[in-house]
Amino acid sequence: MATAARQSRTVAALKESGTAALVAFALAFPLIGFQTVEMSGGLTVRTRFDWVAIGVAIVFIGRLALALWPQEWKWRQRREPRHVAGGARADAARNVARFAAFAGVSFAIVLPFLPFADRYIVDLATTVLIYVMLGWGLNIVVGLAGLLDLGYVAFYAVGAYSFALLARNFDLNFWECLPLAGVFAATFGVLLGFPVLRLRGDYLAIVTLGFGEMIRIILINWGSFTGGPNGLTSIPRPSFFGLPFAREAEAGGPIPFHEFFGLDYSPLHRLIFLYFIILALALITNAFTLRIRRLPVGRAWEALREDEIASRALGINPTNTKLTAFAIGAMFGGFAGSFFATRQGFISPESFTFLESALILAIVVLGGMGSQVGVVIAATLLVVLPEFGRQFAEFRMVLFGAAMIAIMVWRPHGLLARREPTIRLDGRRRRAQAGPA
Amino acid sequence: MEYFLQQTINGVTLGAIYGLVAIGYTMVYGIIGMINFAHGEIYMIGAFISIITFCLLALFGITSVPLALLIVLVSAVVFTSVYGWTVERLAYRPLRGSFRLAPLISAIGMSIFLQNYVQIVQGARVKPLQPVVTGGIALVQSGHFTVTLSYIQILIVVLTVALMAAFSLLIARTPLGRAQRACEQDLTMAALLGIDVDRTISQTFVMGAALAAVAGVMVSLYYGVVDFYIGFQAGLKAFAAAVLGGIGSLPGAMLGGLLIGLVEAYWSAYFTLEYKDIATFSILILVLIFRPTGLLGRPEVEKV
Numbered sequence: 001m002a003t004a005a006r007q008s009r010t011v012a013a014l015k016e017s018g019t020a021a022l023v024a025f026a027l028a029f030p031l032i033g034f035q036t037v038e039m040s041g042g043l044t045v046r047t048r049f050d051w052v053a054i055g056v057a058i059v060f061i062g063r064l065a066l067a068l069w070p071q072e073w074k075w076r077q078r079r080e081p082r083h084v085a086g087g088a089r090a091d092a093a094r095n096v097a098r099f100a101a102f103a104g105v106s107f108a109i110v111l112p113f114l115p116f117a118d119r120y121i122v123d124l125a126t127t128v129l130i131y132v133m134l135g136w137g138l139n140i141v142v143g144l145a146g147l148l149d150l151g152y153v154a155f156y157a158v159g160a161y162s163f164a165l166l167a168r169n170f171d172l173n174f175w176e177c178l179p180l181a182g183v184f185a186a187t188f189g190v191l192l193g194f195p196v197l198r199l200r201g202d203y204l205a206i207v208t209l210g211f212g213e214m215i216r217i218i219l220i221n222w223g224s225f226t227g228g229p230n231g232l233t234s235i236p237r238p239s240f241f242g243l244p245f246a247r248e249a250e251a252g253g254p255i256p257f258h259e260f261f262g263l264d265y266s267p268l269h270r271l272i273f274l275y276f277i278i279l280a281l282a283l284i285t286n287a288f289t290l291r292i293r294r295l296p297v298g299r300a301w302e303a304l305r306e307d308e309i310a311s312r313a314l315g316i317n318p319t320n321t322k323l324t325a326f327a328i329g330a331m332f333g334g335f336a337g338s339f340f341a342t343r344q345g346f347i348s349p350e351s352f353t354f355l356e357s358a359l360i361l362a363i364v365v366l367g368g369m370g371s372q373v374g375v376v377i378a379a380t381l382l383v384v385l386p387e388f389g390r391q392f393a394e395f396r397m398v399l400f401g402a403a404m405i406a407i408m409v410w411r412p413h414g415l416l417a418r419r420e421p422t423i424r425l426d427g428r429r430r431r432a433q434a435g436p437a
Numbered sequence: 438m439e440y441f442l443q444q445t446i447n448g449v450t451l452g453a454i455y456g457l458v459a460i461g462y463t464m465v466y467g468i469i470g471m472i473n474f475a476h477g478e479i480y481m482i483g484a485f486i487s488i489i490t491f492c493l494l495a496l497f498g499i500t501s502v503p504l505a506l507l508i509v510l511v512s513a514v515v516f517t518s519v520y521g522w523t524v525e526r527l528a529y530r531p532l533r534g535s536f537r538l539a540p541l542i543s544a545i546g547m548s549i550f551l552q553n554y555v556q557i558v559q560g561a562r563v564k565p566l567q568p569v570v571t572g573g574i575a576l577v578q579s580g581h582f583t584v585t586l587s588y589i590q591i592l593i594v595v596l597t598v599a600l601m602a603a604f605s606l607l608i609a610r611t612p613l614g615r616a617q618r619a620c621e622q623d624l625t626m627a628a629l630l631g632i633d634v635d636r637t638i639s640q641t642f643v644m645g646a647a648l649a650a651v652a653g654v655m656v657s658l659y660y661g662v663v664d665f666y667i668g669f670q671a672g673l674k675a676f677a678a679a680v681l682g683g684i685g686s687l688p689g690a691m692l693g694g695l696l697i698g699l700v701e702a703y704w705s706a707y708f709t710l711e712y713k714d715i716a717t718f719s720i721l722i723l724v725l726i727f728r729p730t731g732l733l734g735r736p737e738v739e740k741v
Contacts (some may be wrong), residue, residue: 026519030512031482032558034489037732043564046490051558109689148538177571181577203725205541205568206472206676248599292547354669365542397553404546 013067024059028052063376099291099371104376109278112272122271126343128383130336133282135330135363135375140289142361144298145325145372146305147197148205151212152360154192155185155330157219157352159337164232164347165225174238174342177334180249185334186327193326197319212357220347231348235341237270238277274343281339285332286372292328301325355397362404368414377415439577443584444706445699450590452698453597457652458675459603459682460688461645467621467685468641470532474544475524475554477672478551479646483517483653484663485559488566491657498732502569506592513534520551521646525639548668556665566657599692600651604644605724608687617641619687671715674701677721683734692732696720 033052034045097417099255108129112122134156141149160179165178196207219226226232237245242258257269292298300321303311313316369373386396407415458480465473482487490509499505499625528543573587608614617636628634641695655670678697682689695715704716 023519023523026516027523030489032517032554034493034561036489036492036564038562038565045489045496045564061725142538146540169460174727195722199725199729203680203729206673206680207722207725210673210721212676214715214718217712221709273709289581319493339504355549357548365538369538394557398550398557401546401548401553405528405543405550408539408543408546409527412532412535 001215010068011066016067017064021056021060021065024056024121025052028055031223047198065326067269067393084293100373104300104373105283111166112275119271122268124277124384124387126271127277128280128380129275130340130377131360131363131383133278133285133336133339134360135335135379136282136285136289136330136369136372137336137373138360138364138371139367139375140292141325141329144305144366145291145292146299146321147325149320150205150354150357150361151210151324152333153352153354153357154208154212154215154331155189155333156337156340156356156374157215157349158185158188158330159334160341160347161219161226161232161337162334163338163341164235167236168232168234173236174338178338181338182331182334185337189330190323192265193323193419194319197326209354209357211352212352213400215299216290216352219352227348228351231346231350233287233346233348233391237345238274240273245273278336278339278343281335285335288328289372290333297321303412366404366407366414371414374415439579439584440706441581442577444591444702446584446586448696448699448702450546450593450698451702452678452695453593453678454555454652454659454694455671455675455678455697456619456691456694457648457655458671459678459694460687461472461649461683462676462679463684463687463690464641464645466679468530468617469624471537472544472676473524473527473642473645474541474672475528475547475551475611476645476649476738477668478548478676479517479521479524479668480649480656480671481663481665482520482555482651482667483513483646483650484657484667485555485564485653486513486650487654487657488564488572488663491569505569510651510654513654514647517653518643518646519651521642521649522639523568524551524646525642529638529642530635530728534730545612546575547727552665552668559632559665560642561665564651568661569658574692576613586616589658593659593725596651596655597691600648601687604648607644613637613640674717680721680731681724683731685735686731686733689731691731 029052032055033049034047036043037046044232094322108125110391111117111125138149139149141152157264162181163174165173165179166172172180191206196204199207216244220229222228239245241258243255243260245257256265257263257273259427263269265318293302298313302314303314303316304318304321308318313320340351359382363375363378366382367376367378384401386400444447449512457475461479463478465471487509489612490512491505494505494508499508506595519725524544524547528542528547532540535654558727570587570589570592573585573590576584576586577584608617614633619632620637620641624634627637656667662667674697675694680692680693681690681696682693697720700716700720701713704713708716
């Protein structure tokens with residue numbers, strides 16, 4: 001009996017794999033089988049049927065393996081009861097989360113002083129933190145307020161360019177520009193948000209996407225102001241309370257950082273300083289998010305995300321509430337942007353493409369929307385993994401796209417999906433659970 | 438005046454192409470309420486398959502233009518449809534019933550994947566195609582300026598009108614169209630009444646992909662150059678066209694496509710070429726502010 005069932009399962013699996021292989025052949029045959037090559041007399045084609053055969057074989061075997069995977073192992077994830085997080089378990093999970101957050105922050109603080117922390121590691125960690133910060137900023141918009149923003153990179157660009165332009169034209173330093181960049185980005189957020197936030201979610205997505213493209217087109221074409229496709233160079237570096245990170249003091253300028261503290265000169269000092277700036281900025285973003293979630297406006301965001309009609313009936317003004325989320329998210333994007341500009345010392349429209357927006361969004365969604373720790377994990381994964389894949393640089397983006405699909409199919413709610421209600425009304429009053437989820 | 442006429446002809450041609458792509462967006466949106474983010478890439482794949490087929494035909498020595506066009510159209514439509522079907526199967530079907538953003542993210546992933554896949558397998562260089570349909574009719578001649586209507590423009594517009602007519606009939610008369618309209622109104626109810634919803638959605642994706650493939654063939658003939666990046670821009674504009682016309686409405690998609698094409702042609706002719714995309718997006722934003730349902734769309738009432 002059991003063998004018969006297994007046999008029929010094998011037959012079914014073979015049939016399915018055959019179909020998959022057939023489809024794979026139809027997909028691969030025209031595009032992989034023939035490659036257009038430019039010759040002197042125009043285009044001609046080269047055949048590569050071996051590639052097609054390999055591709056089809058991979059699909060067949062992969063589909064077969066998936067179909068014959070022991071049934072008991074499949075979808076175990078789904079059967080887990082989601083909503084019965086009993087009191088003790090939820091408390092334990094919260095303690096773990098709190099401990100993880102504490103450990104993570106401590107590790108981030110000591111990281112630059114660890115023995116293995118060389119130039120490369122500190123630099124990479126800085127990049128990770130930029131994306132963590134961007135992720136946390138976008139998390140306010142997407143995760144808390146539930147507004148899908150596909151043009152977040154526009155605010156990042158506004159922050160970067162406003163810092164660069166202010167610093168070059170008005171000779172302001174990084175600390176003076178930082179709040180201004182945030183204000184500019186937030187203003188752009190309001191300007192864009194005001195007309196479009198009344199729209200439904202999907203329209204909002206496409207309008208923000210269009211907005212991101214518009215900003216990029218303007219940056220490329222308004223050459224006299226933004227430097228055009230060549231971008232802006234010689235953006236000033238931040239100084240340590242007025243002490244520059246230079247080997248030699250400029251004539252008449254303040255003495256460099258290393259002389260003031262009696263250290264040997266090392267280029268690592270500046271990198272470590274930059275690292276701590278972005279760490280501080282990111283932690284401020286996080287603290288801000290955690291606090292604002294407990295304020296009325298934060299509650300209103302989450303209420304709107306869950307049910308707009310009910311919130312409206314309760315007297316929440318949806319447009320204004322969404323606008324605050326949009327503006328605050330944009331502001332943090334602007335902060336991150338000006339940090340990016342000062343760190344690179346050079347910016348160009350190349351850095352602000354749609355792909356960047358997609359990457360930030362992927363970080364938020366992958367982390368589990370609304371989860372702060374999830375964003376850190378996802379940002380680390382998405383920034384560090386491609387570093388390992390340098391040798392397949394060509395295939396990086398293909399793998400990235402495939403991974404996005406696979407993760408969505410595997411865990412549609414993200415890696416850390418534990419969206420708990422902020423308040424529970426189950427007899428005994430619980431403390432508000434807006435801890436670092 | 439002559440200049441204006443010429444720009445109108447160019448705009449209508451461009452608009453026909455956008456309209457065909459926009460129909461794919463509008464149909465998918467109408468039936469599952471989601472933006473098919475990978476649709477622009479499907480159109481790009483259609484253009485690539487058309488170029489490859491043209492090259493193969495040249496190798497086999499088929500020189501009759503109508504025969505070559507027919508073969509290219511059929512092969513592009515067939516192979517691109519398989520891509521459309523696969524996109525639905527991999528990026529949408531497993532996520533049906535999941536929360537709203539999940540399929541959108543997987544579709545963005547699909548779009549990134551397809552774009553880079555084509556870049557790897559076909560190379561990043563721009564692919565030029567030798568002109569297949571040449572010549573045209575001189576309509577008006579005044580001084581040194583001649584208004585020409587090229588044969589390829591006629592072909593594009595005629596083919597688009599024919600396809601539109603065929604599609605309207607398909608939606609209005611056939612059982613498949615009836616099933617689609619039923620699914621558009623209520624997926625659950627349609628399923629209860631015995632409509633295979635999964636299959637209908639698949640067919641919708643395939644139909645959208647087929648139209649995008651035709652648009653891809655025409656754009657490769659019209660401009661003569663194709664690269665792996667054309668899908669993103671065209672996809673955005675076609676989506677703008679679909680929204681402008683009222684998403685979910687087939688005539689609306691065509692009308693929106695025409696308007697976007699005309700705006701783009703006039704803007705590039707009378708203002709600056711660089712900012713033509715900004716003009717398109719501004720129109721999209723303006724329409725959404727003042728008439729969120731689009732020109733021909735039905736107002737959507739959200740109920741509890």
